[in-house]
Amino acid sequence: TNSCYMDKLAMKVNGVQVFGGPVVDGGRLSLTRIPSQFSGMSLFVPATDIQVGGELELKCCGAGDCAFVVSTYHCPPCSVTKNGGYPATLPIDGFTAGSCSPHFGADADRMTSFYITVPGDSSVTLPAATVAAPYVAVFGQKGHLDAWCPTTGKNNCGGPCPPTTCVCNK
Numbered sequence: 001t002n003s004c005y006m007d008k009l010a011m012k013v014n015g016v017q018v019f020g021g022p023v024v025d026g027g028r029l030s031l032t033r034i035p036s037q038f039s040g041m042s043l044f045v046p047a048t049d050i051q052v053g054g055e056l057e058l059k060c061c062g063a064g065d066c067a068f069v070v071s072t073y074h075c076p077p078c079s080v081t082k083n084g085g086y087p088a089t090l091p092i093d094g095f096t097a098g099s100c101s102p103h104f105g106a107d108a109d110r111m112t113s114f115y116i117t118v119p120g121d122s123s124v125t126l127p128a129a130t131v132a133a134p135y136v137a138v139f140g141q142k143g144h145l146d147a148w149c150p151t152t153g154k155n156n157c158g159g160p161c162p163p164t165t166c167v168c169n170k
Contacts, residue, residue: 008042008060008061008062008066008140008141008142009042009044009058009059009060009061009066009068009140009141009142010057010058010059010061010123011044011056011057011058011059011138011140012056012057012059013046013048013050013054013055013056013057015055018044018045018046018047020042020043020044020140028045028047029045029104029105029135029137030104030105031043031102031103031104031137032102032103032104033102033103034102035100035101035102037100037145038069038102038139040141041067041069041139041140041141042139042140042141043137043138043139044137044138044139044140045136045137045138046136049132049133049134050084050129050132050133050134050136051129051132052128052129052130052131052132053128053129054084054128054129054133055125055126055127055128055129056070056125056126056129056136056138057123057124057125057126058070058116058118058123058124058125058126058138058140059118059122059123060118060119060120060121060122060123060142061120061121062120062121062142063120063121064120064142064143065117065118065119065120065142065143065144066117066118066120066140066141066142066143067115067116067117067118067140067141067143067144067145068115068116068117068118068124068138068139068140069098069113069114069115069138069139069140069145070086070090070095070113070114070116070126070136070137070138071101071102071111071112071113071114071136071137071138071139072084072086072087072111072112072133072135072136072137073104073109073110073111073133073134073135073136074087074101074110074111074112075109075110080131081131081132082131082132082133082134082135083131083133083135084126084129084130084131084132084133084136085127085129085130085131085133086114086126086127086129086133086136087112087114088130089126089127089130090114090126090127091114092127093124093126093127094116094124095114095115095116096114096115096116097112097113097114098112098113098114098115100113101113102137104135104137109135111135111137115145117144117145
């Protein structure tokens, strides 16, 4: 079973516990431009890449729902071999795509995010990675996310959607 961070949330990658912490340091990915909607959430960043076939389990501990946001590298076409295949598989598994996400690295590397609510005392396992996923961050909190950013014409984070092209840095 997952040990729960602050008795609320837990995450495992390939059966190995990933410990959460506050969203202050950005973890090993050096996250930047973290949307204000994610403030107060716990941040889980796997210590190593999620390999092909690897699984990511998110657990909501105790009574009451939990909100999880999974963010992964997104800079087509470069990211298609480094995003776990999650942009294609997560919506099929009940995750809602969003338009506001953190950046990582030198603040030039974009991510895309997906949101899901997990009922209390249950977990959800993401589909096995179809390609390696070295750049994955998970934000989580007890309760619901009050302000999610659905994919619309605006990113609901204070401005227009980011450009559709990006520079491939990774």
